[in-house]
Amino acid sequence: APSYPEYTREEVGRHRSPEERVWVTHGTDVFDVTDFVELHPGGPDKILLAAGGALEPFWALYAVHGEPHVLELLQQYKVGELSPDEAPAAPDAQDPFAGDPPRHPGLRVNSQKPFNAEPPAELLAERFLTPNELFFTRNHLPVPAVEPSSYRLRVDGPGGGTLSLSLAELRSRFPKHEVTATLQAAGNRRSEMSRVRPVKGLPWDIGAISTARWGGARLRDVLLHAGFPEELQGEWHVCFEGLDADPGGAPYGASIPYGRALSPAADVLLAYEMNGTELPRDHGFPVRVVVPGVVGARSVKWLRRVAVSPDESPSHWQQNDYKGFSPCVDWDTVDYRTAPAIQELPVQSAVTQPRPGAAVPPGELTVKGYAWSGGGREVVRVDVSLDGGRTWKVARLMGDKAPPGRAWAWALWELTVPVEAGTELEIVCKAVDSSYNVQPDSVAPIWNLRGVLSTAWHRVRVSVQD
Ligand SMILES: Nc1nc2c(c(=O)[nH]1)N[C@H]1C(S)=C(S)[C@@H](COP(=O)(O)O)O[C@H]1N2
Ligand SMILES: [Mo]
Numbered sequence: 001a002p003s004y005p006e007y008t009r010e011e012v013g014r015h016r017s018p019e020e021r022v023w024v025t026h027g028t029d030v031f032d033v034t035d036f037v038e039l040h041p042g043g044p045d046k047i048l049l050a051a052g053g054a055l056e057p058f059w060a061l062y063a064v065h066g067e068p069h070v071l072e073l074l075q076q077y078k079v080g081e082l083s084p085d086e087a088p089a090a091p092d093a094q095d096p097f098a099g100d101p102p103r104h105p106g107l108r109v110n111s112q113k114p115f116n117a118e119p120p121a122e123l124l125a126e127r128f129l130t131p132n133e134l135f136f137t138r139n140h141l142p143v144p145a146v147e148p149s150s151y152r153l154r155v156d157g158p159g160g161g162t163l164s165l166s167l168a169e170l171r172s173r174f175p176k177h178e179v180t181a182t183l184q185a186a187g188n189r190r191s192e193m194s195r196v197r198p199v200k201g202l203p204w205d206i207g208a209i210s211t212a213r214w215g216g217a218r219l220r221d222v223l224l225h226a227g228f229p230e231e232l233q234g235e236w237h238v239c240f241e242g243l244d245a246d247p248g249g250a251p252y253g254a255s256i257p258y259g260r261a262l263s264p265a266a267d268v269l270l271a272y273e274m275n276g277t278e279l280p281r282d283h284g285f286p287v288r289v290v291v292p293g294v295v296g297a298r299s300v301k302w303l304r305r306v307a308v309s310p311d312e313s314p315s316h317w318q319q320n321d322y323k324g325f326s327p328c329v330d331w332d333t334v335d336y337r338t339a340p341a342i343q344e345l346p347v348q349s350a351v352t353q354p355r356p357g358a359a360v361p362p363g364e365l366t367v368k369g370y371a372w373s374g375g376g377r378e379v380v381r382v383d384v385s386l387d388g389g390r391t392w393k394v395a396r397l398m399g400d401k402a403p404p405g406r407a408w409a410w411a412l413w414e415l416t417v418p419v420e421a422g423t424e425l426e427i428v429c430k431a432v433d434s435s436y437n438v439q440p441d442s443v444a445p446i447w448n449l450r451g452v453l454s455t456a457w458h459r460v461r462v463s464v465q466d
Helices: 009-013 034-039 044-048 068-075 167-173 190-194 219-225 258-262
Strands: 021-026 029-032 078-082 108-111 116-118 152-156 162-166 177-184 209-218 237-245 251-257 269-274 288-290 303-309 348-353 363-372 379-385 396-398 411-419 424-433 458-464
Touching: 009 021, 021 034, 034 044, 162 167, 162 219, 167 209, 167 269, 177 269, 177 288, 209 219, 219 258, 219 269, 219 303, 237 258, 251 258, 251 303, 348 379, 348 424, 348 458, 363 379, 363 424, 379 396, 379 411
Parallel strands: 152 303
Antiparallel strands: 021 029, 029 078, 108 116, 152 162, 177 209, 209 269, 237 251, 237 303, 269 288, 348 363, 363 411, 379 424, 396 411, 424 458
16 A cells, blocks of 8 residues: 655645645545545535535535545545644633534634634525534523533523423423524624624624524423413513523523513424434523524523513623614714614525625526525515626525415525626625515615624625636
């Protein structure tokens, strides 16, 4: 057998583009796949996501790679082996984030501690259900370590008593209900807003949105079991607390109106399953709230307590964050008491393919993307322009028809159009929901200091190769 040179993972990591050569690893083998990039059946953009690192986490997402001929094909590109004395880095005992779970290397990380990351746009709309490993993660604090056998959910009852539910009781006492729902962060597409004027917040691109099939108990069933009525007179809220707490001991918290929590049509879950498996640690293991049609911030993860109150959650994240303001409001004048907490989100859409700055081949171009609206409002149409919004075509919507008013999941869409060599395109998309709500055409008039609710027409400039 030929003997191969040895490389460290760091050395492999320096080969991430066709200019620096494209190296990947599989097992302990190192491959130079530069010449294969253009031949990749899934497209060059997809294989480049793995450049400089291991293939396995990506192959795990796409079953076709499991076939033997794929490994055979790879073998011809072998250039080396990983050095056997590569030791994993020792965890730091002082670091509050040292206990965070491992993550998929394909995620685009916006902040490591706390962990905030989005799936790469190239993979975002490839699947109707986002694989758990790629589902965007929005953490404010370290991920709590929960021992499932000692986990208890506390529900404060109406008469002052409390209900304490183990994970086994939550699973066995209440019927399992399944809902396919998209979660979107309030700050999705914030980076487009910062280009108008700086805003405070994580620089999310278009990927702070993902879709899963959630399984769990209905919040409604648990509250009725605790003794709450179908309806309460006046204003009431259901408040949630997470097991993650800031250094002062304040837990992450949020609330939703009582009516939504009790409505059988609102499908609010205490979820313990995500796409058929137990919740991953980053997404709230062992139990999280899922509030379909509502901003992600209300879907409290690592749920420890549910309470009913005449007031909204006292949490910082309910009171002094996740609210929208006029472009004229700045950090000197903002008064968080004057604006309602964001609940249902406005209609949204984005182009996931091609990516900004791409040079696409002439002939036929397929434009792909997602569209979604809050409050269960179905996306009824997506318009796409290739000339900056002067002329339009209607995209083909893909997805299952939802019951009226309960369209909790996004629609993926695509449009194939002829494109001429040597031209510049400004691709634009905009969605229409079942209430005929539309997206604003530009960002500046909806700019706000926190960079939330960024839903302007999505614009992507590309050139067509000669
Ligand atoms: N306990 C707890 N719940 C939380 C958060 C958090 O930091 N702690 N982040 C919230 C926000 S702002 C969003 S957008 C969603 C993100 O859920 P995901 O990480 O599963 O995508 O979780 C929400 N629930
Ligand atoms: Mo969020």
